Amino acid sequence: MFKYILKRVGFIFISLFFIVTITFFLMQAAPGGPFTSERKVPPKIEEQLNEAYGLDEPLIIQYKDYLVNIVKWDFGPSFKQKGQSVNDIINRSFKYSLILGFEAIFLALSVGVFLGVLAALYHNKFGDYAAMIFAVLGISVPSFILAAVLQYTFAFKLGLFPIAKFDSFMHSILPAVALATTPLAFIARLMRASMLEVLNSDYIKTAKAKGLSSRVTIYRHGIRNAILPVVSYLGPLVTAILTGSFIIEKIFAIPGLGNEFVESITNRDYTVIMGTTVFFSILLLFSILIVDIIYGLIDPRIKITGSKGDQ
Amino acid sequence: MNWRKWSLLLTIVFAMSMFLAACGGGDDADTDTDGEANDTEEASGDEELADEQELSVNIKTEPPSLHPGTSTDTTSSAVLDQVFEGLTRVNQDNEVEEGMAESWDISDDELTYTFHLREDATWSNGDPVTASDFEYAWKWVLDPENADTDYAYQLYPIKGAEDAKEDDGSLDDVGITAEDDHTLVVELEQPTEYFLELTAFYTYYPLNEDVVSENKDWATDAGDDYVTNGPFQLVSWDHKDNIVIEKNEDYWDADTVKLETITMHMIDDENTALQMYENDDIDWIGDPTDSVPLAAIPTMKDADELEISDRAGVYYYSFNTEEEPFDNENIRKAFAYSLDRTSIVENITQGEQKPATALVPPSIFEENEEGYFEDNDVDTAKEYLEKGLDELGIDELPTIKLSYNTDEGHAAIAQAAQDIWKKELEVEVELNNEEWNVFLDSLGEGDYQVGRMGWIADFNDAINFLEIFETVGGNNYTNWEDEEFQKLIKESRSELDTDKRREILRDAEEIFMDHMPIAPVYFYTNLYAFKDNVKNITVSPIGNIQYKWGYITEE
Numbered sequence: 008m009f010k011y012i013l014k015r016v017g018f019i020f021i022s023l024f025f026i027v028t029i030t031f032f033l034m035q036a037a038p039g040g041p042f043t044s045e046r047k048v049p050p051k052i053e054e055q056l057n058e059a060y061g062l063d064e065p066l067i068i069q070y071k072d073y074l075v076n077i078v079k080w081d082f083g084p085s086f087k088q089k090g091q092s093v094n095d096i097i098n099r100s101f102k103y104s105l106i107l108g109f110e111a112i113f114l115a116l117s118v119g120v121f122l123g124v125l126a127a128l129y130h131n132k133f134g135d136y137a138a139m140i141f142a143v144l145g146i147s148v149p150s151f152i153l154a155a156v157l158q159y160t161f162a163f164k165l166g167l168f169p170i171a172k173f174d175s176f177m178h179s180i181l182p183a184v185a186l187a188t189t190p191l192a193f194i195a196r197l198m199r200a201s202m203l204e205v206l207n208s209d210y211i212k213t214a215k216a217k218g219l220s221s222r223v224t225i226y227r228h229g230i231r232n233a234i235l236p237v238v239s240y241l242g243p244l245v246t247a248i249l250t251g252s253f254i255i256e257k258i259f260a261i262p263g264l265g266n267e268f269v270e271s272i273t274n275r276d277y278t279v280i281m282g283t284t285v286f287f288s289i290l291l292l293f294s295i296l297i298v299d300i301i302y303g304l305i306d307p308r309i310k311i312t313g314s315k316g317d318q
Numbered sequence: 319m320n321w322r323k324w325s326l327l328l329t330i331v332f333a334m335s336m337f338l339a340a341c342g343g344g345d346d347a348d349t350d351t352d353g354e355a356n357d358t359e360e361a362s363g364d365e366e367l368a369d370e371q372e373l374s375v376n377i378k379t380e381p382p383s384l385h386p387g388t389s390t391d392t393t394s395s396a397v398l399d400q401v402f403e404g405l406t407r408v409n410q411d412n413e414v415e416e417g418m419a420e421s422w423d424i425s426d427d428e429l430t431y432t433f434h435l436r437e438d439a440t441w442s443n444g445d446p447v448t449a450s451d452f453e454y455a456w457k458w459v460l461d462p463e464n465a466d467t468d469y470a471y472q473l474y475p476i477k478g479a480e481d482a483k484e485d486d487g488s489l490d491d492v493g494i495t496a497e498d499d500h501t502l503v504v505e506l507e508q509p510t511e512y513f514l515e516l517t518a519f520y521t522y523y524p525l526n527e528d529v530v531s532e533n534k535d536w537a538t539d540a541g542d543d544y545v546t547n548g549p550f551q552l553v554s555w556d557h558k559d560n561i562v563i564e565k566n567e568d569y570w571d572a573d574t575v576k577l578e579t580i581t582m583h584m585i586d587d588e589n590t591a592l593q594m595y596e597n598d599d600i601d602w603i604g605d606p607t608d609s610v611p612l613a614a615i616p617t618m619k620d621a622d623e624l625e626i627s628d629r630a631g632v633y634y635y636s637f638n639t640e641e642e643p644f645d646n647e648n649i650r651k652a653f654a655y656s657l658d659r660t661s662i663v664e665n666i667t668q669g670e671q672k673p674a675t676a677l678v679p680p681s682i683f684e685e686n687e688e689g690y691f692e693d694n695d696v697d698t699a700k701e702y703l704e705k706g707l708d709e710l711g712i713d714e715l716p717t718i719k720l721s722y723n724t725d726e727g728h729a730a731i732a733q734a735a736q737d738i739w740k741k742e743l744e745v746e747v748e749l750n751n752e753e754w755n756v757f758l759d760s761l762g763e764g765d766y767q768v769g770r771m772g773w774i775a776d777f778n779d780a781i782n783f784l785e786i787f788e789t790v791g792g793n794n795y796t797n798w799e800d801e802e803f804q805k806l807i808k809e810s811r812s813e814l815d816t817d818k819r820r821e822i823l824r825d826a827e828e829i830f831m832d833h834m835p836i837a838p839v840y841f842y843t844n845l846y847a848f849k850d851n852v853k854n855i856t857v858s859p860i861g862n863i864q865y866k867w868g869y870i871t872e873e
Contacts, residue, residue, distance in 0.1 A: 037755070037756070038755060038756045038759035038760075039754075039755025039756055039758060039759045040755075042468075043755050043758050043759065044390075044468075044758075045758070045771075045772075045793075046390070046468075046793060047791075047792045047793050048468045049470075049471055049484065049792075051483070051484035051485075052467070052468060052470055052471070052483065052484070055462055055465050056465045056466065056468070058465070059465030059466070060465070087382055088380065088382055088383075089382060089383035089385065089388050089389075089466050089538075090383065090385065090388075090535055090537060090538035091538055091557070096557075099557055099558075100558065155589070158590065158593065159593070162593070162597075163593045163596070163597060166597075169599075170590065170593050170594050170597055170599060171585055171587075171590045171593075171594060172559070172560075172583070172585075173559075257586050257587050258587050258589075258590055259590065260583070260584065260585040260586060260587065260590055262380075262556075262557065262558030262559045262584070266558070266586075273753070273754065273755075275755055
């Protein structure tokens with residue numbers, strides 16, 4: 008087990024190195040720079056700017072300096088938000104994304120699994136159709152439309168929630184719902200399909216034949232096996248929710264990290280681009296690792312140590 | 319793992335959160351109805367000051383910098399103009415009035431300004447504001463060691479300033495001298511008619527030398543080191559979220575200042591901001607720091623909610639005069655004359671913008687309401703086209719590429735231009751949109767034929783628009799320059815007489831319009847709306863907003 012994790016962490020660092028390298032050169036290849044603006048800065052002043060931020064050095068030196076700084080976990084100063092370091096920016100905005108993301112994942116998981124199981128149990132009955140109509144709607148309506156609709160009806164018309172900002176738990180509900188709906192619907196469909204398969208399998212029949220109550224059959228034998236695809240979907244989901252919240256953050260005026268991630272690219276704010284990319288990559292790689300470990304814990308058939316089962 | 323327990327727990331927690339949501343929602347609904355109840359108790363509309371002088375506005379984004387020396391944008395200036403004060407301040411009627419300087423003397427050659435500072439002006443930490451604070455601040459900006467000072471060129475009218483910043487000149491030779499604590503003498507490179515307006519600009523704000531030289535990060539957060547001298551002071555700054563400023567009781571003119579607290583939210587999405595405005599969460603939407611959503615403009619205009627004022631800015635199509643066929647003046651004229659600006663303004667932008675047939679906005683040159691030619695003058699355009707084609711020796715125009723940066727509004731205007739050029743000039747126009755930085759890059763490299771551009775003045779003077787086109791490079795993407803034009807611009811710089819200077823600048827504009835290196839489309843306007851009880855806050859033509867004189871009345 009320990010050896011396996013060590014090996015995986017090693018791979019994470021290799022992937023990170025490639026991500027950093029590719030992002031760095033792609034970013035430099037994009038036209039325009041951080042100091043391009045509608046109002047041209049006098050050339051001399053631009054030179055001084057480039058010098059101050061080390062952009063006058065040859066690319067390879069910049070690249071080397073950058074790698075060294077990443078190892079030290081120092082992403083340098085932001086080019087656009089003067090006086091603020093990228094570490095500051097990540098530290099202050101990640102907590103918003105984290106809270107919002109956590110709520111959304113919680114919602115998506117609990118409701119999604121519930122709907123999926125419900126649909127499977129009432130296969131081809133009203134419950135199934137209702138849950139699946141909901142799921143299809145959830146997948147097809149883009150989150151920004153849903154966000155606007157939720158905001159308009161529940162906050163503006165009914166006045167049940169604040170319209171925007173992120174000051175209290177109440178503020179977080181609408182954005183979390185908007186963010187959760189697509190993955191929720193996806194989880195529901197995933198859960199339904201795998202639950203149906205599980206319910207038709209031999210061991211469920213055996214369990215029923217043994218005279219186990221239907222509740223025990225469903226919970227202990229059914230869901231536990233059917234949840235596996237959902238767990239493997241969790242890894243990418245965590246990162247997708249944390250990074251993909253840009254639109255939701257914009258609509259609900261939340262100062263989160265998704266916003267910084269997208270805006271830094273428009274601004275060619277090199278250090279912020281690199282900082283957020285590295286940060287998100289680490290998040291993605293580690294959440295995949297954690298999912299793999301959980302996977303092994305749930306399903307004894309998966310042997311993550313390669314030698315013997317771990318339970 | 320025991321899934322039964324797990325799912326039970328999940329269900330309970332979920333049910334609980336729904337329950338909590340429902341409860342909390344009730345509270346919120348209550349406060350809302352209370353708010354409406356207050357609204358209906360309308361007073362007779364007399365100007366009685368409300369007890370709570372609190373204003374809530376939207377500045378849209380995080381101000382990139384709250385250091386007067388390094389900021390370059392409207393969002394930052396919307397904060398800085400409230401918390402700092404320069405030697406002068408531009409008031410609600412766009413006139414220069416005394417700020418930190420109580421009075422000033424100008425030498426006969428208009429090259430030396432002597433400012434007499436108020437004795438009672440203090441910083442928010444109690445230190446007196448002295449002439450050396452100004453000297454320190456300005457020289458800080460001009461010090462080549464200090465990068466991020468993009469707007470240093472705003473100080474270039476001062477003698478030796480450009481030299482010190484760009485050509486290794488000594489900072490000691492810059493014409494800024496603090497004679498004593500309350501006398502500041504400034505020598506200029508050449509007479510600058512708008513210099514007193516410049517001293518109200520944020521790059522010219524003073525800095526408290528003791529605090530600033532101790533802590534180079536003084537301006538990154540609110541706190542003891544964020545020392546200011548304006549009518550308000552910074553109380554809190556939650557990055558990307560909101561900024562709160564409060565009245566500065568020690569401000570020399572504190573009696574005038576009525577507003578106690580101003581909360582500046584950072585809501586990026588225009589529609590969200592509009593909903594918050596309609597929900598009374600914010601008191602002001604639109605210019606200068608935000609914009610009213612395009613879709614809401616007609617309804618708001620009908621409801622008479624929208625305020626519209628002139629803005630010193632022009633939206634134009636820049637011709638690349640080195641690319642065929644725009645190297646030909648008559649072709650350029652044909653394109654410029656045929657545009658149907660009135661329809662663009664009425665049907666697309668819808669913000670009561672003024673069709674532009676001149677370079678300098680009417681808030682500076684009133685005559686330019688009329689402009690130099692008639693809008694949508696198709697007949698003349700066709701004549702020019704004919705002439706141009708003859709000169710180029712071709713029968714018909716090649717396909718033209720019209721470039722703009724990706725944006726719904728720019729796209730709609732470009733389509734209107736494409737349509738009319740195709741109809742009237744029988745030319746195929748290809749639309750080409752590029753991401754902002756890529757677009758600026760293409761324009762800078764001359765890799766375009768017709769490109770969208772805009773210019774908004776830093777100060778209300780015609781030179782601001784004309785000097786862009788003085789030489790090729792910088793903000794002049796047209797590759798056009800003209801000796802006679804350059805001569806007139808130069809002449810205007812040494813002309814002391816206001817009327818004569820204006821004449822010279824008008825002549826320069828006429829030459830410019832005669833060569834038509836750009837096709838002006840419209841002059842910008844400020845579009846904004848505010849609650850009925852918000853009084854005496856206006857937006858200036860250069861997009862400044864000042865809360866110093868604002869107040870809230872009882873409803």
